[in-house]
Amino acid sequence: MATDSVSGFELLQDAPFVALQVDSDGTIVAWNAAAEAVFGVTSDDAVGRPIGVIVPVPGGDDAWRALLAEGRAARRVWATPREGRQVVTCDWTLRPLSGGGAVFYGQPAPLTVDTQQHVRDVLLRALLDNVEILAWVADMSGTALLFDGIGLARSGFTPEMLIGQNLLAAFGEKYPAVPEAFKGQAVRYFTREGEASYDNWAVPVRDGQGRQIAVAGVALDITESRRREEELQDKLDVIERQQRAMREMSxxxxxxxxxxxxxxxxxxxxxxxxxxxxxxxxxxxxxxxxxxxxxxxxxxxxxxxxxxxxxxxxxxxxxxxxxxxxxxxxxxxxxxxxxxxxxxxxxxxxxxxxxxxxxxxxxxxxxx
The missing domain is CATH 3.30.750.24 (STAS domain)
Known part of the structure; x- marks a missing residue:
């Protein structure tokens, strides 16, 4: 490591962007304050360890070595997971050093609209595939546009049975809270379909001008929790009867x-x-x-x-x-x-x- 490179890096300690220096093997030899703040790792913990360990990216150490081999002005945009914190996306730029190794400059990138939408899509898919819920969307006429979620199977319905059907005509009288959502009011109600019990929400969906364009609903399967509540209530009733009998005997x-x-x-x-x-x-x-x-x-x-x-x-x-x-x-x-x-x-x-x-x-x- 060249002496001038170290003294030069000292100028970057208070820079408003991430800066870190590595030797020719990819081991971190310097780490500025912005890097500590962004990645939550102190300089003492980062220096002397491989960059791929401290700043993991898709492709791992091989990705960092490939970037290092490209030479001056090489760039990558990588997302790095942080323990207990939100994933950070950085735009990395490489500056090779004459004495060997290089300095990487990283500019944290804000989430774009496309990235935010992707995150929402991933989150929604994870919920629908893993949590006992049933989600639906209907247009303002009441026609069902979407039915999804693993909770659908227990209800006895399939998407083919419901999509295209008018929910107001089919369920409006049975569940009077549903029409209220089409009038612009968020509602919560409880339903029972066969042996399954659901905790339901129906909320209006609005466009950018505030006009209601649809109604979205979520039904959370509470069958097991309701069964446990009923069992607990039965036990409490038995205890109350026993206590009443004991009081009468006493x-x-x-x-x-x-x-x-x-x-x-x-x-x-x-x-x-x-x-x-x-x-x-x-x-x-x-x-x-x-x-x-x-x-x-x-x-x-x-x-x-x-x-x-x-x-x-x-x-x-x-x-x-x-x-x-x-x-x-x-x-x-x-x-x-x-x-x-x-x-x-x-x-x-x-x-x-x-x-x-x-x-x-x-x-x-x-x-x-």
Whole structure:
């Protein structure tokens, strides 16, 4: 490598275009700031490595060697993929050096309209061939111009069955959202064809002057996701039924005497369970025409203030139905919680044990 070539390349370090220097074997010996920015590779990582590795192009190292052999002013336009970034297309120009090797100048080229269209075509083809979708296009009369996509097979239709048919006449009444797209409104709707389910979009297509010239639609096959949702919902329904059965089992209502019912409560009582207790007990009072309802809290150690308030509300609700509520088995912790509520307890019937409560109730029945 000639000394003058290195010092000369230093003038290109801040150039607004890509510049890189290689020796006669194609190994990078210099790499400017623009090259770092365009290809995402630092000078330390690039220098000393083959140019075909750092700047891969169609044809690989052989393509770079062929360009190097052509001599002064040789040019190529190559697209280079970049890891995690968009492909960059550069217009490369060669300048041989007297001491051997050369400097390559690269000018990143913007995507042309043709290139952009090609990229869109490639993307559309990849989606239609690999994703479970069905795409269609219809003119403003409703005549189908295109049906494509691997999702078409599951629907039971073929392009020959649909292209040339009037979609508004065939599906307008069945899918009322479709005509809205012909009126200029983008719509989304769900359909079911046989065993297949689809999530659909229909959007207006406009020309350069903003006039609607067609309608394009995409149907995404959601059969599997819908099936999983239904299976999950079935499992949730089973869990809900099991929980409801467990709540009913955990709050058994026993008719211990004529017009006397007893509800033994065991375990933790939270707000949700207290609401179930109220609902079940009030229905039982109405059904049995009970005069007394005994709530046995022997199996409950602790309740919070919210739950204690629910229990007191339950006693008041029992009185509104013409019955009397009796609390038994109140633990000291529960008593302290009820007292902190600051409510009037004069109308609350409390007995130490279930046996005492039954004695009280039977005596009241006999007296009345």
């Amino acid at each position: 709050t058994p209502i026993i008719e211990v005497w004529d017009r006397v019912i007893c509800l033994p409560i065991v375990g933790l009582v939270d707000t949700a369970r207290a609401a179930d207790v109220m609902d079940n007990l009030l229905q039982a009072i109405t059904r049995t025409r009970a005069r007394f309802a005994i709530l046995d809290l022997t199996g409950v150690d602790v309740v919070d203030t919210s739950t204690a308030s629910h229990l007191l509300s339950l006693i008041r609700a029992v009185r509104l139905l013409g019955a009397e509520g009796v609390l038994t088995g109140v633990h000291p912790n529960i008593a302290q919680t009820i007292v902190t509520l600051g409510v009037d307890l004069t109308m609350l019937h409390v007995r130490a044990t279930l046996r005492d409560a039954l004695k009280y109730v039977l005596a009241e029945l006999e007296r009345r």
